[in-house]
Amino acid sequence: MASIIKVGKKYKVQISLFKNGQQKKLIKRFNTKAEAELWALEMELEKGKGKQLSTRETYFPEFFEDWLYLIKQKDVRESTFYNYTRALKEIKLLFHNIKLKDLNDVVVQQKIDHYSKTHSKKTAHELLLKIKTALRYAYAKGYIHTDFLYLVKARGKATPKRNKALSITDFTKLRKYLLNHTDSEFNILALLALETGMRRGELLGIKPKDLFEYGIRVRRSISPNSSDTLLKTENSKRDVSINSDIYHLLKKIPTKSNGYIFETDNFRQAHRLKQLLKKLELPETTFHGLRDTHASFLFSKGIDIVYVSKRLGHCNIQTTQNYYLELMPEKKHQQDADALNLLASLSNEEI
Structure with missing residues (x-):
């Protein structure tokens, strides 16, 4: 039972508890006896329900x-x-x-x-x-x-999105360079990211047995933080089509001693991409930004959103809409013009 003792002008409540076979005490002080009695009653009721009050003293x-x-x-x-x-x-x-x-x-x-x-x-x-x-x-x-x-809410400054999709013009320039410089395995890896929208870990997880004419079976993902190769979600397990040129490029890459096609390169892909974009005088983005670029390009060309979502391995279409399908500048300008033309034609009809 709880004990209530007056200490000076306050009332101290002491409740006996047991944790791991040892007796513990829960102590709290109140300004009035009524407050002390109410709290003591509440705690005893909690004990009666089997609540482990002693754990509340844990940091x-x-x-x-x-x-x-x-x-x-x-x-x-x-x-x-x-x-x-x-x-x-x-x-x-x-x-x-x-x-x-x-x-x-x-x-x-x-x-x-x-x-x-x-x-x-x-x-x-x-x-x-x-x-x-x-x-x-x-x-x-x-x-x-x-x-x-x-x-409780998370506050603070919303930082600019780092995974920015490249414009169609910049996408074309980067893709052309990568196609013309396939002597570097990193260039092939970056090209594959642009062509498939696959995540970096999924690209690094490709084995020769995953290739088929003409596509890639996405079955694992390599992480810098663990040996776990499971895919992000069940929907991430998918087959992604590629064109024949990309397929033959992949077939020529020697398989590494660990059974994968690409080296992890100590996961320096973001750094290497940053250097390449700077060299080509293209806007900076992350390696994941190549995935965004792929999705935005398909969307800008009118590819069905259901197909894009499945190609990216998303759980649902809402994820695709929320995070990956920002309009490329050229597409936005075109749709702005189309919208204005529609409004103008409506005005002319009314007249």
Whole structure:
């Protein structure tokens, strides 16, 4: 049972708990006896429901680490788990002296806002999602009182998109250069990214047995962070058509000792692409930006969005619409002109 003792002008509530066979105490102070009695009653009711109140005294970083290695690791891929371990480092810095019982929407929001001062909104959002996942587990187990997480938002500056699609003019210039300089395996890799829209890891995961006339069976993905070669989603498993010239280029590349067609090159593809684009006086984009360029080019030429979505290996069309099909400048200008012409013709008909 809870005990309530008056200490000076305050009332101290002490509740006996057991954790791992050892007796623990949960202590809290209140200004009035009524507040103390109400809280004591609530805690006793929680104990009666089987809630493990002792865990509420655990520091949040400690809880997150235990949850990560004992629970979450069994449910996610190795590469995803790696991202959670990176989040753990940030959580230790942000919440190093905060216990589960002291967490609420204000505390978590303040910590995320502090993190957002030196990180992009997207990065802050990704960290917050991991925090929410852990705390929702804590709520389900009764380690925190309420599910306040819907109140917490990721703020901060939205950084410019780095994976920018090249214009049709720049796309054509880059593709022509790559086709004329296939003596470099990197150039063939970049060309393949432009031609297929495949992710970097998927390209690096190609084996000779994955080639067929004329296409590539996408069956694995290579990551710099883990030995896990599983694809990002089930929809990522697909067959991507290629033209005969690209197919014969791939067939000529010697298979590496590890069984793959391309070297990982210490995953320096982004750096090498940056140098190449600078040399060709083309706008800067990331290696993933070649995937965006491929999708945007197909879209600009009127290719059906369902086909584009399947070619990219997306889970649904909405993903394709949200992230990959920004209009290329030339297409936007053409559609602007078409829209104005339609409006003009409508005006003439009315007259």
